[in-house]
Amino acid sequence: MERDLVEYIAKSLVDDPAGVSVNVIEGEKSTILELRVASEDIGKVIGKHGRIAKAIRTVLSAAATKDSKRVHLEILD
Amino acid sequence: MEYEFEGKTEMEAIDAAAAELGLARDEFDVEIVESVSGGLFKKGKVKIRIHLHGNAAANARKPERKVEREPDHDTPGEAAREPVRAPANPEATDEFERQVIDFTRDIVEKMGYSGKVSVLFREEKKLGLRLESDNASILIGKKGKNLDAIQLLANVYVSKLGREDIRIVLDSENYRIRREESLVRLAYETAEKVRRTKQSSLLEPMNPFERRIIHTTLNDIVDVETKSEGEGLYKQVRVLFKGAAR
Numbered sequence: 585m586e587r588d589l590v591e592y593i594a595k596s597l598v599d600d601p602a603g604v605s606v607n608v609i610e611g612e613k614s615t616i617l618e619l620r621v622a623s624e625d626i627g628k629v630i631g632k633h634g635r636i637a638k639a640i641r642t643v644l645s646a647a648a649t650k651d652s653k654r655v656h657l658e659i660l661d
Numbered sequence: 662m663e664y665e666f667e668g669k670t671e672m673e674a675i676d677a678a679a680a681e682l683g684l685a686r687d688e689f690d691v692e693i694v695e696s697v698s699g700g701l702f703k704k705g706k707v708k709i710r711i712h713l714h715g716n717a718a719a720n721a722r723k724p725e726r727k728v729e730r731e732p733d734h735d736t737p738g739e740a741a742r743e744p745v746r747a748p749a750n751p752e753a754t755d756e757f758e759r760q761v762i763d764f765t766r767d768i769v770e771k772m773g774y775s776g777k778v779s780v781l782f783r784e785e786k787k788l789g790l791r792l793e794s795d796n797a798s799i800l801i802g803k804k805g806k807n808l809d810a811i812q813l814l815a816n817v818y819v820s821k822l823g824r825e826d827i828r829i830v831l832d833s834e835n836y837r838i839r840r841e842e843s844l845v846r847l848a849y850e851t852a853e854k855v856r857r858t859k860q861s862s863l864l865e866p867m868n869p870f871e872r873r874i875i876h877t878t879l880n881d882i883v884d885v886e887t888k889s890e891g892e893g894l895y896k897q898v899r900v901l902f903k904g905a906a907r
Contacts, residue, residue, distance in 0.1 A: 639814050
């Protein structure tokens with residue numbers, strides 16, 4: 585499940601795994617995932633020039649292709 | 662007991678097998694599994710299978726030992742130029758490797774695909790991982806996009822583990838090697854076209870690793886030159902006509 589995927593990646597990369605939460609907003613054709621991490625960890629899931637965030641989104645859309653659904657990831661602080 | 666080894670030539674593969682198993686060459690039977698002769702852009706490769714019988718099987722060292730060994734000192738020049746990749750032990754040999762393999766496999770599984778991750782090669786500053794999956798084509802993605810993303814996350818995870826000295830290279834279905842070959846071909850074809858039309862040609866956006874292959878391939882060709890254009894990670898290479906060297 586996409587939620588688990590995002591949560592797993594985020595928890596693996598941050599210093600404070602307890603501060604990670606993912607909120608799922610299920611739509612008809614698309615799902616929005618809201619990722620929250622501790623404010624000190626925000627850089628760990630975004631990366632320089634958004635490289636890490638982009639990689640997470642890429643992996644996420646590869647996961648979503650199998651059930652032909654769109655998944656959007658929003659990173660909140 | 663059987664083991665497989667590879668070398669650029671049959672002799673080299675047999676030497677590697679003898680050294681690794683700690684046996685003399687007449688103590689095992691050799692079967693040639695695959696023999697690829699070298700081409701213009703490709704090095705030759707011979708894959709052999711070693712059959713061990715009786716005493717030899719008992720005396721043979723476990724091939725896993727190879728992993729900790731220093732590179733071969735017998736042929737320093739040769740080894741330094743083109744390290745022969747003896748088949749690495751695919752299993753994790755320490756806690757660090759286990760963590761990286763588990764992380765990579767967990768990502769694939771949580772993406773909803775089944776997959777197996779093993780060690781492809783070990784170098785001083787690199788750890789090569791092989792991803793095997795029935796969904797390899799999805800996991801590789803267009804132009805390796807998905808494979809690159811998983812590889813990047815694995816590398817970020819590795820630096821989180823405090824091992825910034827190691828770079829992870831993730832491959833599946835030999836995608837990276839095949840991509841490299843097709844880029845070399847593209848470079849030559851583009852150079853030929855530029856020479857013929859005397860007009861520059863702009864290639865599709867590529868990552869730094871891919872651009873480097875284009876630059877180095879055309880570096881030796883005197884009548885064309887290459888230049889990167891654009892901003893960010895994915896720049897484009899332009900191949901220009903320079904004319905005959907004076």
